[in-house]
Amino acid sequence: MDTISNRTRWIQLALGLIVMMTISSPQYVWTLFVKPFQATTGASLPAVQVAFTMLIVLQTFFSPVQGWLIERFSAKVMIALGAALSGLGWVAASKVDSLWGLYATYGLLCGLGTGIVYVGVVGLVVxxxxxxxGFAAGIVAAGYGMGAIATTFPITDMIAASGYRHTLLVFGAIMAVIGVVAALGLRNPKPSEIPAIPADKVASAARDVAPSVMLKTPLFWLMFAMMAMMSTGGLMVVANFASFAKEFGVADAIVFGFAALPFALTFDRITNGLTRPFFGWVSDHVGRENTMAVAFALEAVAICMLLMFRENAYAFALLSGLVFFAWGEIFSLFPSTLTDTFGTKHATTNYGFLYMAQGVGSLLGGPVAALIHDSVGSWVPVFGIAIGLDLVVAALAWFVLKPARRAYLGVEGPAVPAVAAPLAARPAV
Structure with missing residues (x-):
């Protein structure tokens, strides 16, 4: 591959990262708008939180349809549309006064928009x-996980100075414009722009498998179950983080000159972003399943240590970052493993189906953890379940997924070579 082609694909990766950053804020700064939305609509907290649930559900459970639309039509046009919808959701939410208006704007528009961008960009960079x-998927996934770092403090300041309506209007418009402009520079690669995979890299599909065929394979459902379990276990901790910090008595303690809870949340967002390209890069060199086994076991150890030192504010803040570092890599490891296994032609739609596992985790993780806590009066069993799920999935990665993928791809022996056939020569299924 020539120097120009190589430069082109790095530009594509950068553009994908920018677009992903523009859709990060609707999810990660939602908490800043909850009380203003309550005051405006006069609704209860659970009723307002339905808008956030809609955002996540529409982003994940509609991703197969969104992936199909991206592959059916122009990728850059659909991703630009998604970025526009996400920003428009904020602009429209700045004008509404009713609960249903909030659902239709922040929930519906932002949910559909972020889903289109997420599966579209990941499907493109792989x-x-x-x-x-692994590295490429991790980079753009990090943009989604860390993008709100750039907007959290400006949004907080603008809400205080000008009110939440003006803030939604201004930042919604800014994010839409930046996202659309960056998206219009994206495109699918030409066969001549794609390098062959070196023989010492991870195993990769020699053919492209359509979604209808993929969904009939036990291998896909194994990956789906593994990602759903990792999402559920991780979100049991993530979704209730502030609650157990307060119960453990460390939320308001001072660490490194800051209150422990906001410090931990900021630190966690950074580690949750950095882990995605890091473990993706590692998996490119040592294998997907090997990396999964180590990373998932690391999360189990981190949660166990967090539980053991839960009343120490410094340990709580630092170990929470390790928990997030060992969890966020699922968003680089699973899409890259899926594409390695089922090919690139239908990568976007195929990942849309797998990404639904994150939706399963979002529905089970937070609510189930809260129910368990309320029934037993302690967060310890919740931590125990999360640790157990981590260890189960780590074992599945090593003992089940690894040999199952080898068998599916026709790879023998201890090494896991990649099939280096050029994209154009790979027959579709």
Whole structure:
């Protein structure tokens, strides 16, 4: 591959990262708007939180349809539309006064928009980087996980100075414009722009498998179950983080000159973003399943240590970052493993189906953890379940997924070579 083609795909990765950053804020700064929305609508907290649930559900459970639309039509046009919808959701939410208006704007528009962008960008970059799929998927996923760091403090200041309506209007418009402009520079790669995968890289599909065929394979459902369990276990901790920090008595303690809870939340967002390209890069070199086993076991150890030192504010703040570092990599490891296994032609739609596992985790993780806590009066069993799920999935990655993928791809022996056939030569299924 020539220098120009190589430069082009790095530009594509950068544009994908920018677009992903523009759709990060609707999820990660939602908490800043909850009380203003309550005051405006006169609704209860659970009723207002339905808008956030809609955002996540529409982003995840509609992703197969969104992926199909992206592959059916122009990728850049659909991703630009998604970025526009996400920003428009904020702009429209700045004008509403009713609960249903909030659902239709923040919930519906932002949910559909972020879903289109997320599956579209991930599906695009794994095509551009066949030999670095884990790293590429991790980079753009990090943009989604860390993008709100750039907006959290400005949004907080603008809400205080000008009110939440003006803030939604201004930032919604800014994010829409930046996202659309960056998206219009995206495109699918030409066969001549894609390098062959070196023989010492991870195993990769020699053919492209359509979604209808993929959904009939036990291998896909194994990956789906593993991602759903990791999402559920991780979100049991993530969704209730502030609650157990207060119960453990460390939320308002001072660490490194800051209150422990906001410090931990900021630190966690950073580690949750950095882990995605890091473990993706590691998996490109040592294998997907090997990396999964180590990372998922690391999360189990981190949660166990967090539980053991839960009343120490410093340990709580630092270990929570390790928990997030060992959890966020699912968003680079699973899409790259899926594309390695079922090919690139239908990568976007195929990942849309797998991404629904995150939706399962969002529905089960937070509510189930809260129910368990309320029934037993302690967060310890919740931590125990999360640790157990981590260890189960780590074992599945090593003992089940690894040999199952080898068998599916026709790979033998202890090494896991990649099939280096060029994209154009790979027959579709």
């Amino acid at each position: 095509r551009w980087f066949p030999e670095r799929r």
